[in-house]
Amino acid sequence: MTYHPKSEFLQVMTERGYLADCTDLQGLDKALAAGALPGYIGFDATARSLHVGSLIQIMMLRWLQKTGHKPLVLMGGGTTKVGDPSFRADERPLLTQAQINDNIAGIRAVFASYIDFGDGPTGAVMLDNSEWLDGLNYLDFLRDIGRHFSVNRMLAFESVKSRIDREQSLSFLEFNYMILQAYDFLELYRRFGCRLQMGGSDQWGNIVNGIDLTRRVAGAEVFGLTSPLLTTSDGRKMGKSAGGAVWLDAGMHSVFDFWQFWRNTADADVGRFLKLYTELPLDECARLGALGGAEINTAKIALANAVTTLAHGAEAAKAAEETAREVFEKGVSGPMSAHESGEDVASIQGRVSSLPTLKLTREELGKGLSIVQVFVRSGLAKSGKDAKRLIAEGGARLNDEPITDPGLVLDAGALAQPVKLSAGKKRHALVTLDG
Template identity: 60%
Template sequence: MTYKPKSEFLTAMLERGFLQDCTDLEGLDERLLEGPAAAYIGFDATADSLHVGSLIQIMMLRWWQKTGNKPVTLMGGGTTKIGDPSGKDESRQLITAEKIDENIAGIKTVFAKYLSYDSGENDAIMPNNAEWLDNLNYIEFLRDYGKHFTINRMIAMESVKLRLDREQPLTFLEFNYMLLQAYDFMALNKNYGVVLQMGGSDQWGNIVNGIDLTRRINKNTVYGLTTPLLTKADGSKMGKSASGAIWLNEEKLSSYEFWQFWRNTLDADVAKFLRLFTELPLEECERLGALEGSDINQAKITLANEVTKLCHGAEAAVAAEATAKEVFEKGGVGDDLPTLELTEDEIGDGISFTQVLVRSGIVASGKDAKRAIAGGGAKLNDETVSDAGLMLTKDDIAATPKISSSKKKHALIKLV
């Protein structure tokens, strides 16, 4: 990228690695130099929390606000009823309006940790696209807006081509999604003065559609900006672990497990993740990322502390690090370990060790549990378990044992 931005926001985006593509980088830069602006990112409410895969978008909105601009976190109360086909091999399961509202309430708690939603000039707002999409008249929508979209262009979208090339079904319902997302940009520009839509690189086609529709209907110039598709150095997808998604709500994933995810970052990813997911100065990110050997572990602890501090608070970060030290360095139990609670009825005459490994989340399946046992990595109170048929009694569970599937994955079992 040859153009060097002058605005504070775009400079940060470029230097910290957020910027993949922009529809008009120079034009957006000039607009930002004129004064504060509003930008949005849309989030569909398919779950009651966001996971780490959304964190790059959240951090981008945080930087947008830190540089004096107004973030708009658009909740997809309307579009969630359809489902975005982008990057998906199959249709999403449709969920009820009541469940969507529950999910939005859970997601709001995540945003509140990263953004200010008070009444200041550049404070964030959280509109719901159900406000305008739920009341659309289908015939009027087709007449007034459908004429601006060609089938030729729509089937050229990567999200559509992916399904068609693989001969996987793409419903007409999903095909409409891109029209509704374009309508969102137009509505936000008209109602809130939004001039920029941001999102992941898989949203490029949807963003361009919105820019085109806003120009045609509102006669306004707006912009689009995307982030790179984020993968780890080993090629695996960001936001997933062996035991499932890395959720941002503590009700779905403990702050210790969240901290541990970042502590386990691959050496090659440390500098990149420090730039993207913390607010440490760039020089410090590069210094920490350049450490080698055992010294890189301190950089990973710094990364885990900084990210956990933003998402769960400073106290949670301190507690998570203390638990990690207790478990790994001193061989203790640790107060903040994830805990599997079992009732007497669940234990019955005994519960298998492999089952508690799976139910605690430290392995993904029974097969993984047996593999850990066979490989000598499964432990009960730091003692290696070699018997895949080991049964734990009520008295065993009453002692609140610690179970482990490797040096890095631990949990407590508690009788309730």
């Protein structure tokens, strides 16, 4: 018989598709109904931003707070020094303490768009597990904590087993990660009364370890909940684009490119993504997701606007939509479009300013810069070879006109007005003369 949760949080998790597994659904439901429940998700500080691949977990913490509970954001300042081996083919590169600190500061800024930090019953708290891991005495830790772990059981977890089955090295350093993560749950229970750990389904083994340790050491009833590991309908890992990771920090991934990533969602994914990544009512998600033909584009724009509003604000989302309309529907491409429309260039440039922009100085230009170099420097090509291939295949455009000559040179005269570069139909950048 299917269990129908009574708590609002679990209703949201179930109805919107966040729930993959739970260690004790009825027990957690009862605990949630009893009052504000602290719950946490851990994030290792391997970069100065999180990307779209972490957005489900961020949304879970947001919903936890919106339904009256207390989100704990645990930064792995300590565990980042070890590296999570879960489903990885190799060992993570080790970071310095300064790099880890900078990354944590950047990630906190990302979270500020999604949850409210504060001291109240539902105020979010950001913590760093280096606070309790850095000072551990190794022998005491082995005696008091290590004795509760079965190596046989740890080797049976899929995240470890898959690595060993592929005959890929798993260092003792990495093997300790799951013990440290389990210890985090115990510490958070002791310090905050935390009774819930959430994460992606690849964290199931680590979460179960933490529950077992907390029960053995503290005699506490705690819970674990995982979300599905999400892939797009064509099998790609969520959060990746042709240009790499889709970061949540606007300084690492422009707002326009972020908006466009969601606008380019495959038709089959729209309904599911609306439920997971936005707060639109479920009936509206269903209505939009059921649209067919050209009408599905309305749903994709609604998705892009809603997700971008959460990440970067309503004004940024509106500006990105207007930019897209100018670039894709009206074909704005510089002075010619301005002349034909009777609109001044500055006005058009203002509306497309959220496009990724390469600013070149007169000193950089000199007597001119090859179009191949410009494509590479704008980020539309990874290398000169990539840019030449793009030109040869007819995918490179300058102000919406195909580029056929890889020897083309842009000089100060060509950049008297901003120009638009395009790589294929969906990737664009502006090139301007700075000064």
